[in-house]
Amino acid sequence: DAGITQSPRHKVTETGTPVTLRCHQTENHRYMYWYRQDPGHGLRLIHYSYGVKDTDKGEVSDGYSVSRSKTEDFLLTLESATSSQTSVYFCAISPPSENEQFFGPGTRLTVL
Amino acid sequence: AQTVTQSQPEMSVQEAETVTLSCTYDTSESDYYLFWYKQPPSRQMILVIRQEAYKQQNATENRFSVNFQKAAKSFSLKISDSQLGDAAMYFCAYRSFQGAQKLVFGQGTRLTINP
Numbered sequence: 001d002a003g004i005t006q007s008p009r010h011k012v013t014e015t016g017t018p019v020t021l022r023c024h025q026t027e028n029h030r031y032m033y034w035y036r037q038d039p040g041h042g043l044r045l046i047h048y049s050y051g052v053k054d055t056d057k058g059e060v061s062d063g064y065s066v067s068r069s070k071t072e073d074f075l076l077t078l079e080s081a082t083s084s085q086t087s088v089y090f091c092a093i094s095p096p097s098e099n100e101q102f103f104g105p106g107t108r109l110t111v112l
Numbered sequence: 113a114q115t116v117t118q119s120q121p122e123m124s125v126q127e128a129e130t131v132t133l134s135c136t137y138d139t140s141e142s143d144y145y146l147f148w149y150k151q152p153p154s155r156q157m158i159l160v161i162r163q164e165a166y167k168q169q170n171a172t173e174n175r176f177s178v179n180f181q182k183a184a185k186s187f188s189l190k191i192s193d194s195q196l197g198d199a200a201m202y203f204c205a206y207r208s209f210q211g212a213q214k215l216v217f218g219q220g221t222r223l224t225i226n227p
Contacts, residue, residue: 031213042116042203042217043157050212058214090157094213099145099164101215103157 003027006091006104014112019078021107023091025071031094032074033101034058034066036087043090049074081111114139116206118218125194126226132179133189133221135204143209146180146187151201151220160202163187165209191223199225 003026013019023032030051035043035058045058047066055066063085065077078085091104115138125131137146148160163171163180170178175195179188191198204218 033214035215035217040121040219042118042219043205043215044217045214048212048214056212088155092157092215099207100147100159100162101213106155
């Protein structure tokens with residue numbers, strides 16, 4: 001196993017509430033990513049991090065923010081959740097010596 | 113920006129038969145990586161096979177092989193001797209050779225195996 005966990009695994013929330021998803025790795029890798037998965041779209045990159053306090057936007061970053069204060073944790077925040085953010089969210093890590101990404105188990109988020 | 117297209121939303125195959133999933137991509141880069149990921153009902157993303165663009169030889173992993181056509185920007189996945197456990201969503205993905213190692217995914221193909 002790649003040593004990557006996500007919490008919570010499932011969450012139901014209401015429109016307008018803040019939500020934070022956590023990604024935790026035990027591998028000490030530099031790169032971490034947040035993707036969302038929606039039918040017909042595959043996985044799309046939201047934000048990524050290339051080190052502590054170093055983050056950048058992905059393809060679908062509007063409405064999301066991230067933080068990385070420790071190497072092992074990468075947080076995704078929805079400041080004010082909307083129904084369009086109902087999705088499955090995946091975190092991934094990328095070991096420098098391997099040409100692939102390892103994915104967490106995913107978080108299913110429902111915004112009512 | 114790079115794009116990846118999977119034009120087959122759903123495919124089905126008889127158990128023990130061979131099936132090919134299609135993927136095309138668009139890029140102006142000459143060096144890159146291509147991947148096929150499998151997502152079973154458990155939702156876990158599992159790497160099936162990868163191809164480095166600078167390698168002319170098609171990658172093979174047991175029953176899984178690719179047909180990489182660089183000039184045509186095509187990257188199809190062939191599954192031989194299909195098994196019930198192969199039933200899943202399959203995603204094609206692209207990664208630039210350098211930079212932040214971000215993945216660009218296709219829309220996915222749902223593969224059903226008929227017993």
